[in-house]
Amino acid sequence: MTKHLTTTALGLVFAAGAVSAQELTILIDNAPASIGAFEALTEAYSAQNPGVTFDIEIRPGGGEGDNVIKTRLATGDMADIFSYNSGSLFQALRPSRTLVPINDIPNITNINDSFLQTVTDGDGNYYGVPYEAAMGGGILYHIPTYEELGLEVPQTWDEFMANNATIAEQSDKAPVIQTYGDTWTSQLLVLADYFNVQSQEPDFAADYTANEAKFATTPAAQSGFGRLQEVYEAGHLNEDFGAASFNDGMRMVANGEGVHYPMLTFSLATIQQNYPDRIDDVGFFAQPGDSASANGLTIWLPAATYIPQSSENIEAAKDFLNFMASVEGCEAIVAANGATGPMLVDGCELPDSVPTAVSQMLPYFTEEGRTAPALEFLSPVKGPALEQLTVEVGSGIRDAQSAAELYDQDVAKQARQLGLEGW
Amino acid sequence: MSAQARKSPYPYWFVLPAGLIFVIFFLVPTVTSFYFSLTYWDPFEARFAGWDNYVQFFSEPYLIQGTVNTLIFAFLTSGLKTALGLLLAVLLTSGMLGQSLLRSIIFFPVLVSTIGVGILFKEMMHPTDGFLNIVLDSIGLSKVGFLTNPSLALFSVALVDVWRGVGLATLIYIAGLATIGQEYYEAARIDGATRWQQFWRVTVPLVRPATTTVIILSLIGGLRLFDLIWAMTGGGPGFSSDVLASVIYKQYQAGFWGLSTAGNVILFLMIAFIVAPLAYWLNRRAIDA
Numbered sequence: 001m002t003k004h005l006t007t008t009a010l011g012l013v014f015a016a017g018a019v020s021a022q023e024l025t026i027l028i029d030n031a032p033a034s035i036g037a038f039e040a041l042t043e044a045y046s047a048q049n050p051g052v053t054f055d056i057e058i059r060p061g062g063g064e065g066d067n068v069i070k071t072r073l074a075t076g077d078m079a080d081i082f083s084y085n086s087g088s089l090f091q092a093l094r095p096s097r098t099l100v101p102i103n104d105i106p107n108i109t110n111i112n113d114s115f116l117q118t119v120t121d122g123d124g125n126y127y128g129v130p131y132e133a134a135m136g137g138g139i140l141y142h143i144p145t146y147e148e149l150g151l152e153v154p155q156t157w158d159e160f161m162a163n164n165a166t167i168a169e170q171s172d173k174a175p176v177i178q179t180y181g182d183t184w185t186s187q188l189l190v191l192a193d194y195f196n197v198q199s200q201e202p203d204f205a206a207d208y209t210a211n212e213a214k215f216a217t218t219p220a221a222q223s224g225f226g227r228l229q230e231v232y233e234a235g236h237l238n239e240d241f242g243a244a245s246f247n248d249g250m251r252m253v254a255n256g257e258g259v260h261y262p263m264l265t266f267s268l269a270t271i272q273q274n275y276p277d278r279i280d281d282v283g284f285f286a287q288p289g290d291s292a293s294a295n296g297l298t299i300w301l302p303a304a305t306y307i308p309q310s311s312e313n314i315e316a317a318k319d320f321l322n323f324m325a326s327v328e329g330c331e332a333i334v335a336a337n338g339a340t341g342p343m344l345v346d347g348c349e350l351p352d353s354v355p356t357a358v359s360q361m362l363p364y365f366t367e368e369g370r371t372a373p374a375l376e377f378l379s380p381v382k383g384p385a386l387e388q389l390t391v392e393v394g395s396g397i398r399d400a401q402s403a404a405e406l407y408d409q410d411v412a413k414q415a416r417q418l419g420l421e422g423w
Numbered sequence: 424m425s426a427q428a429r430k431s432p433y434p435y436w437f438v439l440p441a442g443l444i445f446v447i448f449f450l451v452p453t454v455t456s457f458y459f460s461l462t463y464w465d466p467f468e469a470r471f472a473g474w475d476n477y478v479q480f481f482s483e484p485y486l487i488q489g490t491v492n493t494l495i496f497a498f499l500t501s502g503l504k505t506a507l508g509l510l511l512a513v514l515l516t517s518g519m520l521g522q523s524l525l526r527s528i529i530f531f532p533v534l535v536s537t538i539g540v541g542i543l544f545k546e547m548m549h550p551t552d553g554f555l556n557i558v559l560d561s562i563g564l565s566k567v568g569f570l571t572n573p574s575l576a577l578f579s580v581a582l583v584d585v586w587r588g589v590g591l592a593t594l595i596y597i598a599g600l601a602t603i604g605q606e607y608y609e610a611a612r613i614d615g616a617t618r619w620q621q622f623w624r625v626t627v628p629l630v631r632p633a634t635t636t637v638i639i640l641s642l643i644g645g646l647r648l649f650d651l652i653w654a655m656t657g658g659g660p661g662f663s664s665d666v667l668a669s670v671i672y673k674q675y676q677a678g679f680w681g682l683s684t685a686g687n688v689i690l691f692l693m694i695a696f697i698v699a700p701l702a703y704w705l706n707r708r709a710i711d712a
Contacts, residue, residue, distance in 0.1 A: 063676035070678070074466025092678055094467045180571075183659060240551040242571025242660055384677030385485075392661030397573050406484050413479060417463055417679050419470065 022051045024316055025079035027072075029061045029303075033269045033337050034083060037131045040336035045323050052316065062184070063384075073098045078308040080317045085303050086118035086128060088380040092418075093306075100307040101125035105318055107325035112344040118301045118377055128304025129324045131333055133341035135300040136265045136361050137192035137374060138286040142256040143356065145173060146283070153285045155292035157227065160260075164236045167259050174238035176231045177258035178394055179249040181242070186390040188262035189231070189287065193224035195296045195372040196289030205378035211415065211422040216404040223290075225400035225407075228393045242395060247274075254278040262287065264300060268340045268357050284357035286364060297364035299371045302344070341365075380418055383410030460685035465678060476685035485662045485670055493666040496581055497645030503585045504641045505634060508592025513626065515593065516600050526597070530590035537587065541654025544583045545570065548655075573663035576656050580664060584651055588644065592637045599633025600626070635705040639698060646694050667693070 026042070028034045035058065042054040057079060059068045066089070072078045073093060084090060093099065102108060103126055108116075111129065119128035139160075145151075149170055154160040164175035179185045197204055200220040207213035215221045231237065238244060238258050250267055252258040254275040271279050286297040305324060307317045323329045330348035339350040339358055342365050350358075364370045376382050389407050392398040398406075415423035460476055462469040480486065515526050532540065547554040548569035556566040569579040607625045616624065627634075649668035652658065658665035658673065667690050675683035 063673075066678065067676065070466050092465070094465075097467055180660060183657065240549070242568060243550050384673060384679075388659060388661050391659055395571075395573070395660050397661050397663070409482075409484060413674075413679050413682065414677070416475070416479075417465075417681075419463070 022049075022316070023053045023055055024081060024313055024320060025055045025057060027057045027059055027069075027079035027082040029065055029083060030058045031061060032273060033132065033266065033340075034303075036336045037333045038083075040332045041131070041320075041324060041329055044329065044332040045320055048323075049319075052320075069093070073308055073310075076308075076310040078310055080311040080313045081305055081307055081320060083131070083303050083305050084128075086115070086130075086301050087377040088382055089376075090119055090128070090304070091380055095119075095127050095306075096121045096123065096125065098309055099127045100309055100311070100314055100318070101127060102129070102307065102318060102321055105322040105325065107322050107345075110325050110327070110346045112346070114373075115301050115304075115344045119304050119306075128306050129321045130302050130304050130344045131324060132266065132302035133339065133343050134302060134365070135341055136284065136286065136297045136364065136371075137188060137300060138262070138265075138284055138297060138361075140253050140261045140263050140265075140267070140357065141283050141285065142173075142253055142259045143281050143283045145171065145256050145259045153283075154288050155295050157288050157290060160288050161230065161234065164231070164234065164260070168234075168236060171259075173256060174252070174258035175236040175260060176238075177244075177249050177252050177261040178231075178237050178241040179244040179246055180391045180394065181245040181248070183387040183391055185246050185249065185263070186228075186394050187387050188264070189228045189394075190224035190386070190390055191374055191376075192262060192287040192298045193227065193289070194375050195286065195298045196294070197221050197224070197375075198372045199289065199294040199296070205375060208375070209379040209381055209420065211420075214404075214408045216401065216408050222400060222404045225390070225393055225403050228390060229396075229400045232394050232396050237394075246270075250274065253282055256281070265341050265357065265361055266302075268355055269337055272338050272355065280356045282355075282357050284360045286370075296370040296372060297361070298374050299365075300374050301377055381411045381415050381420070383407055383414055385410040456684050457688060459681060460688045461681075463681045464684075465680055469681075472681060476681045477689075479682055480685050480689060483670065485665055488662055489665045489667050489670040492577055492664065493646060493668075496577060496584075496648065496666055497642055499578075499581050500584045500588065500645045500648075501638055501641040503581075504589050504592040505637050507585065507589050508596050508637055509627075509630070509634070511589065511593040512596030512600055513622070516597055526593075529593055532587045533590040533594075535587075537650045538654045540583065540587050541651050544579075545655045548579060570656050571660055573660050576660060576664040580652050580655050583655065584645070584648065587651070588641060592641065595633050595637050595640075596630065599630040603629045631705075635702075638705065639702055642701070643694060643698055646697065647690065 026038060028038050035056075038056055042056065046052055046054070059065050069078075069082065069084055070093070084093065103124075108126060111126075112134075115130055115134075116126050120126050141153075145167065146153075149166055151163050151166060152159075154163055167173060167175040197218075197220045201213070201218060204213055204218065204221060213221070215225070238252060240248070244252075246267070247270070249258075249261050249263070250270045251274070253261040253263075254271050255278065265284060268279070268282070268284075271282055286295060288295060305321060307314060307321065311317055325345055327345060327347045330343050330345040334343065334348065334350065339354045341358060341361060343350070354362075386407055389398070389403040389410070393400055393403045412423055459469065461472060461474070463472050463476075464470070483489075511529060515522055515529070519525075548556075550556060550566060550568045550571050553569075555569065560566055568575065570576050603626065607629065608621055611621050611625050647668055648666065649672060652664060652666060652669055653672070656664045658669040667686070671683045671686035671690065674686060
């Protein structure tokens with residue numbers, strides 16, 4: 001009897017809690033920029049809506065984070081709001097079955113169209129609001145070294161390699177920084193080469209999805225692996241490339257221990273955090289290809305914030321996402337994290353003074369035909385072993401041709417898992 | 424004495440609670456995993472795939488290397504743990520000075536979390552700034568890429584695994600040595616046996632039950648080892664220290680859940696096929712002896 005009474009009492013407490021429930025739970029990844037963005041957003045939102053409080057929960061990134069997200073979605077145990085990649089990874093969440101469409105939030109018209117295409121189910125439903133800037137994938141470089149040695153920003157791969165040779169000859173700095181302790185960083189020279197692939201083979205993404213084009217048999221696509229092999233064979237890498245981490249790489253390029261670091265521009269936030277007084281020593285250029293006339297930037301669209309169907313606070317969550325898509329919400333993020341690239345909410349202006357690398361990246365976005373989305377935003381086919389294969393090529397364990405062939409086999413698994421036609 | 428010959432004093436319903444737990448948490452998942460290995464599945468649905476996952480698993484280019492690495496790793500660590508464990512146990516039962524302190528020191532790594540050990544050694548084995556390389560450098564030797572040299576990485580992890588696991592083997596051997604009566608050694612000494620002969624003719628045969636336990640435990644542990652490799656190399660550089668368990672984990676991580684379930688079924692069968700005959704053989708030898 002006593003026990004029965006206790007459970008009833010507990011039930012009442014919970015019921016009472018649910019009525020006045022203005023607490024929203026948020027699950028985000030552990031990148032400092034994500035944490036900064038959501039701390040700023042929730043603070044700004046609570047200032048306007050004093051009744052709403054937030055409980056922010058942190059998850060790991062990468063493959064481990066994928067598992068957390070998928071498991072919690074499948075078991076109905078997801079937070080009211082969560083952050084996750086857009087593009088091919090987003091599709092694997094089966095959005096139409098697990099997520100709430102946000103077509104009816106008023107500020108959806110503020111969100112950049114090409115971004116919305118990466119968070120749709122193809123039936124006209126949109127699911128996500130971005131909270132980060134668009135990114136470029138290219139080469140971060142150390143400006144003081146360039147000035148000291150009188151180097152020019154290269155327009156072709158040959159000029160890039162010539163610069164590397166000069167650096168190797170005239171200084172004791174590593175011409176190219178590689179950091180295979182964090183294996184994902186090894187993929188950049190392949191993935192960021194996609195603008196160059198597309199400028200030579202405009203239909204590559206579609207043919208590749210249909211199992212008609214291959215990395216190993218398309219010279220333009222294979223050359224990304226070739227470039228990785230070239231920098232290794234030329235001996236241009238930092239001594240500890242096999243074990244260095246992403247953070248080591250950022251330290252090296254910020255302090256000029258190395259001169260070129262192929263990387264995504266989101267990393268500028270790391271420099272801003274760790275080496276704020278060096279931020280203007282780091283510049284950025286697109287990964288050069290074979291011809292100077294077709295020089296452009298491969299871009300990445302950022303992660304987004306979604307609402308699961310299992311949420312009990314869908315309306316409140318939608319209101320928060322609506323705030324994220326407002327100029328005010330977006331500017332709160334910029335104020336907290338600084339500007340690492342163009343924001344994807346209309347009217348959300350960057351401050352006048354942005355880091356040098358960002359100001360060097362913005363022209364690619366404003367000039368016609370100088371950007372191409374990375375392949376993973378154009379095709380759902382991406383193989384999980386790419387980062388191991390690029391480590392092998394970049395460490396001289398395997399040559400470019402063989403890596404491209406193995407990668408073609410690797411992506412078949414993804415295509416079959418997704419049940420694509422023609423595989 | 425065989426198990427069937429002995430009549431249990433307990434009624435069958437005594438085993439019901441334990442039996443239920445076994446069925447729900449072990450038997451049902453094991454059987455369903457055979458089914459799911461025949462599908463493409465994710466948390467939201469399962470599509471029947473026939474034998475596709477098995478075909479795919481066996482055509483994985485990294486599978487051969489992963490299998491070879493698994494076998495090298497398992498037999499190497501098992502052999503070293505057995506040999507070193509016996510030698511250490513003999514040393515630590517010889518009544519030497521500081522014996523119980525040394526026993527504790529050797530057993531200590533067993534108590535530390537595997538991931539912790541992995542991270543610690545990963546730092547110590549860093550190719551330029553690691554403690555081991557600083558030591559090598561200071562005595563005039565060239566630095567070694569313990570974990571970044573593809574032909575060394577697997578062996579570096581194996582040595583760390585031996586360091587971590589030899590304490591348990593030693594403990595089992597110490598217990599085994601304690602069961603050998605002193606009279607055997609006395610008899611051997613009277614017959615004029617040297618120390619060496621005593622070790623080979625008395626200690627080694629009589630400690631066989633402990634040897635069986637150590638070999639089987641360390642072999643199974645080596646065949647399915649994952650955490651230490653994942654913490655130290657992630658299977659890298661490239662695929663050079665991948666073992667079956669890390670290949671399977673990467674498939675799971677990539678969302679190929681059917682494929683990784685098929686891999687686990689294969690790993691299960693492989694361990695069973697290696698360990699069952701070995702256990703039978705070792706136990707028969709033990710009885711014969």
